[in-house]
Amino acid sequence: MSNSMVGPKALRFLNILLIVLFCLAIILPFLHVLAISFNSGVDAQKGGIGFWPREWSFENYTEVFKQDNLLNGLFISIFRTVVGTVIGVALMSMAAYAMTIKTLPGRKQITFFVFFTMLFSGGTVPYYLVLTELNLTNTIWVFIIPSLYSVTNILLLRTSFNQLPFSVIEAARIDGCSEFKIFRSIVIPMSKPVLATISLFTAVGHWNDWYYGSFFVRDASLKPLATLLQEMLTRQAALSDILLRNSGSMAYSQLDKITVTSESLQMATIIVVMIPMVLIYPFIQKYFVKGITVGSIKE
């Protein structure tokens, strides 16, 4: 074998090794979480559970689904995720596309104005006051409207749009498209990978967010799933503490009934919250590929 062949082969081996290690770093913790979630909580506390449950139990999941308002919370979460993502990505991509138009009056100033907000944060209290002034607190729109823009996402989209072949946009202009038509019929279809990425970021952000539900709504019927689960975990942790402190005075029969711990419940919660996102991923995964513009222009 010539020396010139060793380099690329070694590099290939190193690449595969790194990818395998990276995959293991994601899959192993997931399997561990899954195993504990299906294991009796008390038994899990003894430790030693790897990637398969030792004492099978569905008690953790039963406990999670016992939660009041869970279905309502699920609806709120789905609503804010779908509506928030669709409107948010539509508005962010329109803003980003506008910022790529060189003839836009005040383009630099607008870009700076958007970017500037990345540098400072008003803090929770002023933010709360603003939301209250806008009559958004304790309404479902508090989950949607403030999250309609993300500067990071806008800048990501702008960079991506800037990389589209400009001649294609000019061709559309000559073909008779208005700017909005160019955006809708040319830019959007050519930007599916970045839009899929931004949509996933936004959707995951909406789905996982418990903060808005905890601080900006009081009505229990407006709490999204993530907030309900977070509140349940807090309650369960407190309950476990009480149980542990008082275990000496409790009857053995009572102690035997407790199979759920805050840790096992936490693991089941992670799985419950994660599943919808895991189910969505295969549908948008096909867009996470390069080469959507292949054939459009001579590279």
Added chain:
Amino acid sequence: MAKIELKHMYKDYVEGVHAVTDFDLTIENEEFIVLVGPSGCGKSTTLRMIAGLEDISSGEIYIDGKKQNNLHPKDRDIAMVFQNYALYPHMNVYDNMAFGLKMRKTPKEEIDRRVKNAARILDIEQLLERKPKELSGGQRQRVALGRAIVREAKVFLMDEPLSNLDAKLRFQTRAEITKLHRNLKATTIYVTHDQTEAMSMATRIVVMKDGLIQQIGTPKEIYTKPANVFVGKFIGSPAMNFINTTVKENRIKIGEHSFELPKTVQEKLKSQGYSNKDMLLGIRPEDLELVHEEKKDLTISVQVELSELMGAETLVYFKIQNETIISKINSMDQFEAGQKVQFGINFDQIHFFDRDTELRVPTLDETLTNQKTKDKDRFTA
């Protein structure tokens, strides 16, 4: 099918860069105009200004007498073919061609008829369902042409459409575009840096340099009567040879050789004040003819540096006054480096240029003013 009037067009950038300066040209109906020049000469900018893709700093554009300056590209009734095809990657060939018509709300049946007709003309009927990524470079360029054809626009603008194709395909597509123009009869403005394309396709050529028009004329006029040194060098392959010379007592000196000028040339030079003056002599490579015998005052003796066989022709390189001179001879003879050969000069076809202004001094049976008048007459007749 339109007359285009470009009146004193300028394109200046904020940084003080003048991309196009005083571009003034009237293009008659059905003409095939080629804008040619080196990179950065302003030819593409001019085309883009006509298309409406670039603002005009000053000047006016008229198509069929209608001012276009403030019209959106879509309202100018133009079709454009881009250098890099600019196809819509997510649409198949049919939709790529139909898109412009759909935008103009053309009835479906009419769209179908036009797309299929264009596909038949371009021989891409079997590709209509394919996406651009499934096509070769040549096929993509045909689709780009098809997209322009279906529009049945008054004006075709083509921005170096062949520059991304390989030599064989370029040759083939060049001929097809010429045929297409003959059939469609659309007024066409074609941008290229390739002088062969310009010479073979144009009804008139506009040679540009640094944003300025250097010369406008038919391919023959541009080749046989270059307005200045730049045009002489740019048009023709290999380029025109230039030698510093002095016109003295009806003779010119080339290296160690002295030649008597033909009477007509002597008189023309004299009448324009070019006797006893340093000048630039321009000789096309084919006007240096290989002769077998040395004849005093008629031939020039040189040492061959290199010879290149180009097929039926051979290029012979040698030096005169430290300048590399190329001769194109109609034979397949090969020469050794250092070999002594003689060339005769075709004095009827030599060109004199003013050494200061680099402008050509008309010595043949024409003046530059006559030439312009002839151009005009040709299209108004």
